[in-house]
Amino acid sequence: MKCPRCATDDDRVVDSRTSADAEVIRRRRECLKCFMRFTTYERVEESPLRVVKKNGERVRFDREKIAQGFLRACEKLPVAADAIETAVSRIESQCKAEYDREVPSSVIGSLVMEELRRLHKVAYVRFASVYREFKDIGQFMDELRPILDADVPSEGDRRLGTVGSGEGDSR
Numbered sequence: 341m342k343c344p345r346c347a348t349d350d351d352r353v354v355d356s357r358t359s360a361d362a363e364v365i366r367r368r369r370e371c372l373k374c375f376m377r378f379t380t381y382e383r384v385e386e387s388p389l390r391v392v393k394k395n396g397e398r399v400r401f402d403r404e405k406i407a408q409g410f411l412r413a414c415e416k417l418p419v420a421a422d423a424i425e426t427a428v429s430r431i432e433s434q435c436k437a438e439y440d441r442e443v444p445s446s447v448i449g450s451l452v453m454e455e456l457r458r459l460h461k462v463a464y465v466r467f468a469s470v471y472r473e474f475k476d477i478g479q480f481m482d483e484l485r486p487i488l489d490a491d492v493p494s495e496g497d498r499r500l501g502t503v504g505s506g507e508g509d510s511r
Contacts, residue, residue: 343371344378389435390442398442403432409452413467419460427455461487 342349348371355368365382389401410424431451435443449471456464465484474480 341369341378341380343374343376345376346371346374348373387441389439391445391448392442393445401432401435401443403428406431406448406452409467410456410463413456413463414460417460417463419463423459427459431455457487 341351343351350372351369352372353367354370354377357366358364359366363383367380367382368377369380370377390398391401392398407424407428410428414424431448434451435448439447453464453468453471456467465480465487468474468483469480472479472483474483
C-alpha cells in the first residue's frame with residue numbers, strides 16, 4: 341500500500357482484525373520510511389448486482405431506491421424505521437443470494453410488496469396501487485379483497501391494537 345504521507349509502498353502490517361460480521365478485515369499499517377501509521381480495509385470484491393427493468397434497460401442495484409419506496413408507502417403510518425431497514429436488508433440479501441448478476445425489477449417489486457404486506461396493510465395497498473398501475477376502482481378492490489378476507493393482522497395492526505377490537509369479537 342502507498343503511504344498517504346510519503347507515497348512509499350514499503351510498509352508493514354501492525355495489526356489485523358475482522359469486523360463483527362466477518363465481511364471486512366481492518367489492517368493497521370506502518371510506513372517503513374516515514375513511520376506514519378494508517379488504516380486500510382480489505383473486503384471481497386463483488387460484481388455489482390444489476391436490475392433488469394421492464395423496458396430491458398439495466399441499472400445498478402440501488403438499495404436506497406428501495407428504501408425510498410418503503411418510506412413513501414409508509415409515510416404518516418406507525419412503521420418503525422428499523423422495521424423498514426430490516427425489510428430492505430432482507431430484500432437485498434435475497435436478491436444477492438438468488439441472482440448472480442442480474443435481477444428482474446418485477447422480482448424486486450414482488451419482494452417489496454411481500455415485505456410491506458407484513459409491515460402494514462395500508463402501506464402495502466399504497467405501494468400496490470402505484471406498482472400495479474391500477475386503472476380503476478375494480479382493480480383496487482381486487483387487491484383489497486384478499487387482505488380483507490384474510491383478516492391476518494400486520495405488524496402495524498398488532499402494535500396499534502386495532503385487530504380484534506370490535507364489539508362482539510371473540511378472538
